[in-house]
Amino acid sequence: MRKCLSLFLIFLCLSNFTYAQGKFVVQNKKGSDKIKFQLINNLIIIPVEINGVTLSFLLDTGVSKPIVFNFINVSDTLEIKNAKKIFLRGLGEGTLVEAYRSKNNVFKIGDAIKFNQDLYAIHESNLNFAPRLGVPVHGILGFDLFKDLIVEINYANKFIRVTAPNKFQYKTCKKCVKFPLEFFNNKPYINVKVSINDRQIPVKLLIDSGGSDSLWLFENDSLGIVSDKKYFNDFLGYGLSGSVYGKRSKIDEIILNKYKLKNANVAYPEPNSIVLAKKITGRNGTLAGNVLKRFNVIFDYRNAIVTFKKNNYFKDAFRYNKSGIEIAHSGVRLVKESDRSVVNRNALANDNHNNGTRIVIDTGYKLTLKPAYKIVELRKDSPAYHAGLQKGDIILAINGNSAFKYALQELVQMFSAEHGKKMKLKVERNGMVLNFTFYLVDFFK
Template structure:
């Protein structure tokens, strides 16, 4: 699942929970449309909770809605009926303490649930906003897919939630429809990979909450291992239970029926970080955002099927970070900017106009290096964790979005990168070339 992977590796297991809340309905129509942002291959959409609009990741791998990063909204949310509970997610850490709240009013577009459970994580260190560069307050998944036929239009960046009883499929010769296997409220599909000239069937979680293309669980007996032992160890993402590391490699081919991808990125997560995810013995890994975004998708849990259709992203190249830098948008820095020259005073002796340069000071995002891959081009050049990137190849970073800055590091091998950074108040310049490890 966050390729610089992301950020939000969000597979969550709930133990010993019972669910009694009502369902989402569409009181006044048969469908509703919800626009979303596509950030690092993740769907970020508005969800209204008890009258407060927040930003959620749509994650098909999560069982129940989870809230975090809500310290500024906690009073207005009016959460009630709180009780402590333990959650477990991907990562190298332990269980996370959360609060369960019942009888909340959720609205997504025109879809409404007046009795929704939600789980609140109060640990401020669990926050995916810095890794995405946009505000994210929570994740939601199964409750939406359970109650609607969900049309995900990655190409035009919108969802349509359809009432199952009235939805009618349109004929589509260019579509592929597959069976869904639902296990613990999560959707799995059957696909194939080709490795070392061997075609291997795989069962994969459809994981819209991960930003990588494909994760595979290493299995020597099946041949699910990095091609020709060619890989590098990297940060793969951050889950509720900590960071996830693993091997990055390339895959000869991945196929969903007649849709084929060649020479794509694949990651093999460390087995300890995904030990809970592997309790479903038939599971081989995950198909995540970098692959999913290449289709427009219709998810139909009621009929246990999913439909894929190519979109404009289908043939876009698979890229990954070639610098060794993991970047976060964390905190702010003060930027001095020149205003337009303004005539402030008339010079009566010369008949001219005196122009005084005026400045304004604004708070802008700070882009911090939070991890460096050992022996990577960036580390070898002398960059350090904690450095704040001010410019990339002559471009100021403060007007850019986080993902725009990161895109510089996914360029072609050999591309020269020049960084100006702030290290504890000292301005320094570094140069290095991007290096492909695959």
Template sequence: MLTNLSKSIYSCILIYILCTCFIQAQGKFNLPKQNTDKIRFELINNLMVIPVEVNGVELSFLLDTGVSKPILFNIANSDSLQMNNVETIYVRGLGDGKPVPALRSQNNFFKIGNAININQEIYVVFDQSINFTPRLGIPVHGIIGYSLFKDFVVEINYRTKVLKLHKKESYTYRNCKKCETFNLSFYKNKPYINALATIGEQEVPVNLLIDTGSSDALWLFENEEQGITSNYHNYFDDFLGRGLSGNVHGKRSKITSFKLKGFELNEVNTAFPDSVSVRFAQRNKNRNGSLASEILKRFNVIFDYGAAKITLKKNANFNSDFSYNRSGIVLEQRGFRLVQERYNAASYDNYGRSNENNTVISTTQSFKMDIKPSYTIVEIRKGSPAERAGLLAGDVILSINGKDAHNLKLQDVIRYFRDRVGKTIKLKIDRNKYRMQFQFQLEDVFKKKELP
């Protein structure tokens, strides 16, 4: 028999255990009714975009192993989402600028497929310059990484564009002779892997952040003492992208080979970001760069954060050529344009009759106005074919090689710029309401330029 005091102590302990378990459960994603779930994603410029429900609102997020907490942006105002337990903080990431203000919000409801989390912390950034939508051509409202990966074994199939979430306790690894498994290390909840990079003739061991949120193949931080330098191959200066803290510039080059145990890739496109842009990332003294999506998409990938390992298996993308923008044009979807389009309208006789075969007597050409995406040149690489042809930042592309740009997706237009060396590109553009035409040929960006 328990005394009244014993009963009170027992009750307090039970309540404490229940509350502790509830609080811990709140901070996790879970599949309440199943052991596995399948989620389809869009693959745009090597980046995975997944549907995410936040506090009852359907949004789209980048799946990014390079972030520890979800970040929400591209939200016009705070009324569109109900944010809970808000406080102001500053966040920073890659880029040459300063930290940006953000709201830290707790106790938010997240749903990804059938996986739910009833107490998710999120950072909300209202800086309108931090927005992936113009570069991808589809709405993107945020990024999520560790918060999802930590709670499941996650399979990524880049070929079928399917993401599978498995409960860790019920997942069984299959025998796979063609797979390689690697140990992961973590720094601030971000995964790192060891690899070998051959730069020139020197093989260098490198520790790399696994970054599914970067569309490049490989980033390396220059360090002459370690033999990590762009000087072993022809290189050019380029805009590498935009991080949370501003623009990232650097060099683009190639390295001789890149090895992940038995997997080897040759002549790998590699970016060498300038030290100013990555000074925050280099707080991890052991980090030598990033392994990004242009390489990752060549594998079927299994992330197992709980066991601190990743498993890779080659897929049909493995031997694909490394592509790069050979035009020098950086393009964004900047709003929409009102476009006049021609279409055929059915025409009948004065009595509204068609012929005896029930077909219309004739058709007439008519026009309609429609709202279509507008693609604007936002950066032009110095010395590139596009710059030499006379194109300028701010030019709006109306057509490319005879095809109306507004009838194409952004990635379709960009694909023209990644075509074979020597391909002729013909552009019709709008420059301050004047229509102009330009023509140039795509070049090997890594070919050594002849001195004048």
């Protein structure tokens, strides 16, 4: 009897372990855990441990499988084994992207763990988000986490909570609105309405927490989804298969049940960049981070429900870059700074009484490495373009303040300031220091 009982217990333990291997499981008594994140440019950056190595990942509802950016040389550290070469394609006008598929990796997010996670390692350098965001980003994670656990994204307080479905309980919430989710290729879609030229239009949108824009719409004359006459052409971002360009404009409203977001930003990507996306029956565009961050969101994939509750970001104005330049980290520069730790700056002075000369070794300064910021995109006919700035210019100072004193996102926000603000930029171009002045222009005023 004891032998049978022991065998039964061993079988039960093995069964539970095998089941846990196939999905994310929260390994604590509560069945729930809270993980802090960084919110940068409307994107969620969370810590993810892979095979014992902690990395920074973008939490992206728009991806099916985790992707590791292999160009940062983490593959050896992660001990990725038995990788098989495949080719992937996504947004953008480029060709197929070479990737390596790896199985049986251990993923850990807070107390949530999965033992046999697939991942894809990609060498494409354009997918390096670090220069654009100002923080290291080693990969992207999406569907595999959302399908196994209830994921609450608290944009206001910058944390996610992952909970086992059998431990989760919905609270009474009069301010919440719920929407049914539809899935295609393991990606979530929501049906909402947009108002264009005073006409309300039902649209099916991909929910994409990995996009920093507000709303992308695919132009369709028959449905009335057309850009306003007031628009400008712009760089919209990078997709898996290359750069995406299109029109930027404004929309009357985005309507999520009782919540209405007025005068919202909208982008209309060029058709060549969204060939695959348009093949999804009924899809009209993408709902992205600059809308999502205005809510605290609960994703319940098992019941195909998403819940929105407005937060402190809800009434924020929809801003956009009024300068026409996009900047990114571009290595470091040696900068001469005052060294406050030195009490006597002239302590190493030597008087030569024979000829009346005085030699001073200035110990009050030190050379330090500081981030360099480069112009990586320049919109034609923008204020910066007409001022004479060029792609490749290294920004040394803005309005009299050294650029290295600011985080990348602080500089980006400067270019989204109010209409008419004066901008004075000092830049380095081919070894020469040049000065430019322009005024921010609100194209839609």
